[in-house]
Amino acid sequence: MRIFLAIYLFVVIAAVSILGFRGSTSKKPPLEVFPDMDRQAKYKPQAENEFFADGRNDRPIPAGTVARGNYFNQVEVFSNDFEDEYLGDTVFHDGKNADGSFAQTLPLNVTYELIEQGREKYAIFCTACHGAAGDGNGVTKPYGVLAASYHDDRLRGEPDGYIYDVIMNGKGLMYPLNDRISPEEGWAIVLYVRALQLSQNANAEDLSAAQRKVLGL
Amino acid sequence: MANVFPKWVNTVPIKVIVAIILIKTAVVLGVTYYATPKYTRVGYEPTQPVAFSHALHSGQLEIDCRYCHTFVDRAAHSNVPTTQVCMTCHSMVRKNDPILAPIRDSYESGEPIPWVRIHKTPDYVYFNHSVHVNRGISCMECHGSVHEMDVVQHSKSLSMGFCLECHRNPEEYIRPPEEVYNLDWERPDTEEFNKEVVGFVHDWKVNPPQSCSGCHR
Numbered sequence: 282m283r284i285f286l287a288i289y290l291f292v293v294i295a296a297v298s299i300l301g302f303r304g305s306t307s308k309k310p311p312l313e314v315f316p317d318m319d320r321q322a323k324y325k326p327q328a329e330n331e332f333f334a335d336g337r338n339d340r341p342i343p344a345g346t347v348a349r350g351n352y353f354n355q356v357e358v359f360s361n362d363f364e365d366e367y368l369g370d371t372v373f374h375d376g377k378n379a380d381g382s383f384a385q386t387l388p389l390n391v392t393y394e395l396i397e398q399g400r401e402k403y404a405i406f407c408t409a410c411h412g413a414a415g416d417g418n419g420v421t422k423p424y425g426v427l428a429a430s431y432h433d434d435r436l437r438g439e440p441d442g443y444i445y446d447v448i449m450n451g452k453g454l455m456y457p458l459n460d461r462i463s464p465e466e467g468w469a470i471v472l473y474v475r476a477l478q479l480s481q482n483a484n485a486e487d488l489s490a491a492q493r494k495v496l497g498l
Numbered sequence: 499m500a501n502v503f504p505k506w507v508n509t510v511p512i513k514v515i516v517a518i519i520l521i522k523t524a525v526v527l528g529v530t531y532y533a534t535p536k537y538t539r540v541g542y543e544p545t546q547p548v549a550f551s552h553a554l555h556s557g558q559l560e561i562d563c564r565y566c567h568t569f570v571d572r573a574a575h576s577n578v579p580t581t582q583v584c585m586t587c588h589s590m591v592r593k594n595d596p597i598l599a600p601i602r603d604s605y606e607s608g609e610p611i612p613w614v615r616i617h618k619t620p621d622y623v624y625f626n627h628s629v630h631v632n633r634g635i636s637c638m639e640c641h642g643s644v645h646e647m648d649v650v651q652h653s654k655s656l657s658m659g660f661c662l663e664c665h666r667n668p669e670e671y672i673r674p675p676e677e678v679y680n681l682d683w684e685r686p687d688t689e690e691f692n693k694e695v696v697g698f699v700h701d702w703k704v705n706p707p708q709s710c711s712g713c714h715r
Contacts (some may be wrong), residue, residue, distance in 0.1 A: 304541050307541055308545055309651075310541045313538075326574075406563060409561050420559045456586040456589065
């Protein structure tokens with residue numbers, strides 16, 4: 282019995298010291314004892330694939346195609362009274378008129394929802410460099426990112442299409458965002474940038490007497 | 499008549515019973531403790547090709563999760579960012595740093611960076627990120643406090659029991675939609691808030707499936 286207890290204790294201590302405790306960190310991938318159908322041979326997003334020469338599942342977009350779910354609502358497209366408002370609309374896609382000049386105004390109806398969408402997307406994609414107020418003082422400034430302030434006469438005077446073009450295609454040191462932003466979101470950000478410009482360059486006289494009283498002006 | 503069995507045989511049955519009980523206890527406790535994702539998965543912390551720190555980017559600089567994981571709110575898969583996203587800042591920040599050499603090489607050659615995937619569900623689990631984040635389930639409910647991790651590690655078990663825990667009591671995990679990406683948010687422990695959350699569950703028609711086909715196909 283003593284020999285049994287000694288072996289028993291030894292095995293338990295050995296097992297615990299080899300296996301460790303829950304939550305201990307490891308660089309080795311998790312052990313799958315019974316993998317069953319955990320890992321199936323199927324296409325998964327951003328996964329590896331030996332079939333293609335470059336080894337990846339995600340294929341480059343072929344020229345002349347429109348990615349699914351970009352801006353068309355499928356239900357609308359297949360309804361009888363569907364009229365194409367956007368395809369072929371160069372202003373909506375590029376911010377430019379047919380003759381190549383920048384569009385002066387937004388091609389979308391300005392709504393409160395659109396500006397709220399713009400605020401959300403601005404906070405995600407723009408604040409890090411341009412700052413919450415659009416003055417070019419983002420958190421990345423101390424690290425050496427040079428970002429423009431929206432509050433100068435040149436940018437206040439540029440047409441909406443120009444700002445849209447910079448957001449989508451980049452300019453100078455700024456990289457394009459068109460890989461992550463849809464045209465509608467791009468226009469929403471333009472709208473919000475306009476609101477920021479107004480907020481930093483407004484006259485007290487523009488407000489009504491009641492509004493000025495609330496603000497103590 | 500001499501004894502057929504020596505005297506020590508008297509204690510053999512009790513010793514065998516004790517031995518069996520001890521072995522069974524050890525096996526049951528061992529399997530309960532170790533044969534679970536809480537042990538096998540939690541703490542997985544692989545070395546990535548580039549030592550990207552979420553603690554710096556997400557925690558200290560407070561860059562929104564969606565700056566990089568852009569399509570988490572409209573796709574089933576939460577995307578790993580392209581190299582272009584890294585280069586948006588790192589064309590200016592640390593542009594000659596050797597630790598970012600793989601990023602620059604990838605941007606020039608077009609070859610993807612082989613990031614090591616940490617959080618994996620079995621392939622028969624159809625988890626949809628967008629439906630969760632759009633209904634008030636924060637990133638950190640499944641991924642933990644990523645914004646405090648220099649090296650990302652698997653911090654929740656992601657076992658089926660883990661999923662069901664929340665699917666049975668969504669009001670204990672749901673948060674206001676504007677706080678989903680705010681990983682520093684703390685759940686107020688007030689009567690008022692608990693009522694509000696129950697309101698979310700009702701108003702958004704949150705009805706997490708508990709049947710097999712809800713997640714398994």
